[in-house]
Amino acid sequence: MGFLKGTASYVRFAVEGELPENVWDFIADRVVSFAFRDIDDTYEEDSLGWVSVTNMFDTDFDYASYAAGNYVTLSMRLDERKVSGAIVKKFVQKEEERIKKEKQIPKIPRSMRVEIKERIQNELMRKALPLPSVYDLCWNLENSTLLFFSTSKKAQALLEDLFKESFGMTLVQQIPYLCGEHILDEDDADKLAQISPDIFV
Amino acid sequence: MDLVDLISEKRFIGQEFLTWLWWKSEERGGVVALPGEGDIVVVFEKHMLLEYGEGDSNESLICRGLQTELQEARTGLVMGKKLEQARIQLVYNDYEWNFTMAAALMEFRNVKLPKTAGDTGNGNDPEEREGMILERIFLIEELNRIVLELLRLFLTIRVGAEWREELQKVREWVARAERA
Numbered sequence: 335m336g337f338l339k340g341t342a343s344y345v346r347f348a349v350e351g352e353l354p355e356n357v358w359d360f361i362a363d364r365v366v367s368f369a370f371r372d373i374d375d376t377y378e379e380d381s382l383g384w385v386s387v388t389n390m391f392d393t394d395f396d397y398a399s400y401a402a403g404n405y406v407t408l409s410m411r412l413d414e415r416k417v418s419g420a421i422v423k424k425f426v427q428k429e430e431e432r433i434k435k436e437k438q439i440p441k442i443p444r445s446m447r448v449e450i451k452e453r454i455q456n457e458l459m460r461k462a463l464p465l466p467s468v469y470d471l472c473w474n475l476e477n478s479t480l481l482f483f484s485t486s487k488k489a490q491a492l493l494e495d496l497f498k499e500s501f502g503m504t505l506v507q508q509i510p511y512l513c514g515e516h517i518l519d520e521d522d523a524d525k526l527a528q529i530s531p532d533i534f535v
Numbered sequence: 536m537d538l539v540d541l542i543s544e545k546r547f548i549g550q551e552f553l554t555w556l557w558w559k560s561e562e563r564g565g566v567v568a569l570p571g572e573g574d575i576v577v578v579f580e581k582h583m584l585l586e587y588g589e590g591d592s593n594e595s596l597i598c599r600g601l602q603t604e605l606q607e608a609r610t611g612l613v614m615g616k617k618l619e620q621a622r623i624q625l626v627y628n629d630y631e632w633n634f635t636m637a638a639a640l641m642e643f644r645n646v647k648l649p650k651t652a653g654d655t656g657n658g659n660d661p662e663e664r665e666g667m668i669l670e671r672i673f674l675i676e677e678l679n680r681i682v683l684e685l686l687r688l689f690l691t692i693r694v695g696a697e698w699r700e701e702l703q704k705v706r707e708w709v710a711r712a713e714r715a
Contacts, residue, residue: 336646338671343644346679388664397661402668472672481675485642506538510552510641510686511545517687518694525694531547532702534554535613535709 337407337470337483338387345485348512349478351503357475361406361501362398368500369393370411377460380414382496390468406473410493413464417455425454469493480505542640549638550586550617552689557618558705559689569684576626577685582635584620585611595619609712620644625681632678643682648674 336342354360370383370393386392386399387407400408429450430442442450470483471493482493494505506512514526536544559567560577567577585596585608596616598608612618619639625632630649637644651670692701 338668342646342648342675343642344646344675345640345642387668399661402665402672405669405672407668407672472675474676481679485637485644507542508641509542509545509639510549511541513641513683513686514548514690517683518690522691522694526548526690529548529694532551533615534551534617534702534705535615 337472337481342483343485344481344483345490346508346513347480347482347505348508348516349473349480349503350506351501353475353501353503358398358401361400362395364500365395365400365406365408366393368496369395370413373413373415373464378415379459380412381464382410382412382492384496384500385409385411385468387470390466404474404476406475408471408473410469410471410489410496412467412469412489412492414467415459415462415464417458417462422451422455422458425458426451429454479508546639547617548690549641550619551693552686553621553636553638554612554618555689555693555701555705556685557621558708561708562704567685569681569688572627572681572684575681576624578624580622580624582620582622583608583618585616586619587614587616606712609709612709613712625678627677627681630674630677632674634678636682643678646675646678648678 337344365384368383370385370390371381373381383393384400385408386395387409388399390409390411392399400406426447430447433442433446433450434440467489469486469489471480472483473480480497482490484490490507497503497505508516511526515523518526556567556577557579560579565576565578566574569575581599583598585598587594587596594616596608596611598611608618620635620637622633622635625634632646632649634646635644636642648671651674692698
């Protein structure tokens with residue numbers, strides 16, 4: 335959160351791979367191809383894709399609204415249908431009680447219990463409203479770095495996959511050691527690979 | 536080496552950097568001379584997290600308080616803990632940032648950007664919107680650039696011949712906390 339407003343939390347990535355010559359055409363095509371698809375009126379469990387950073391309902395990107403100077407600014411939107419374990423447990427028990435009464439049996443066989451649980455889970459999932467999460471990013475085309483505005487490991491893993499799928503390029507998180515490889519000269523970078531922890535007391 | 540192994544094996548580099556930066560800022564009362572940029576204000580404040588050990592034996596210590604109350608965190612260093620997170624105030628060229636640095640992965644958390652005149656405006660106008668976005672990007676990238684310059688300063692010393700002497704000074708500073 336916080337790329338455009340308020341306080342921001344982010345991590346830096348290096349973007350590895352080559353962009354084609356017609357960069358902006360390529361990006362326009364890829365962003366629209368992997369734009370977010372709404373699942374409010376379907377039964378799909380989840381959906382992941384790109385939306386505008388200023389409006390999570392904008393998946394048309396009119397006038398290349400993701401372009402700002404030499405930067406690409408996008409949001410990754412994930413909509414997920416979720417049902418809590420406690421709710422599933424409650425409705426499974428309720429259904430088991432109903433069946434026991436209906437069939438006049440003291441206990442439900444294991445195979446049937448598995449079938450009931452699966453059926454109830456599917457029914458509840460279809461009734462659940464998709465929960466949206468939106469994560470901003472800012473991609474610097476000039477120096478091939480990307481800022482991702484979330485420190486959630488799950489969101490970062492989703493981003494790495496979606497980015498690779500969309501643009502065919504790999505994101506590598508810039509931990510201090512990898513930053514060192516970029517900002518030091520070759521000799522010092524080689525020495526950095528050799529050092530071990532020191533004790534400060 | 537894959538990234539997961541690299542993160543775990545090189546975790547100490549970020550923590551040593553943050554610990555060194557704390558010493559470096561206190562050495563001159565909150566000012567660090569950055570080659571090519573001049574003096575910048577770097578103040579460690581309010582919140583710190585120190586770590587000791589790895590995996591299951593990992594221990595952490597959280598310290599909160601004003602700058603003068605960070606004695607407990609210094610005592611943590613004496614126990615061999617390393618600084619993993621710190622809240623930092625950074626002032627450069629009339630801009631002031633406040634942010635929490637998580638050292639091992641170099642995460643920037645709760646970054647408060649400098650106040651600018653362009654905070655109000657018409658967000659619906661595409662040109663104004665792009666201007667607003669570019670200003671935010673500039674302020675964030677500027678912070679990244681300065682932190683990377685500080686990291687470069689540390690790493691150049693860390694891999695160089697002068698590290699022994701620098702380390703000695705850091706150890707003396709840590710030892711002063713023990714006596715205090």
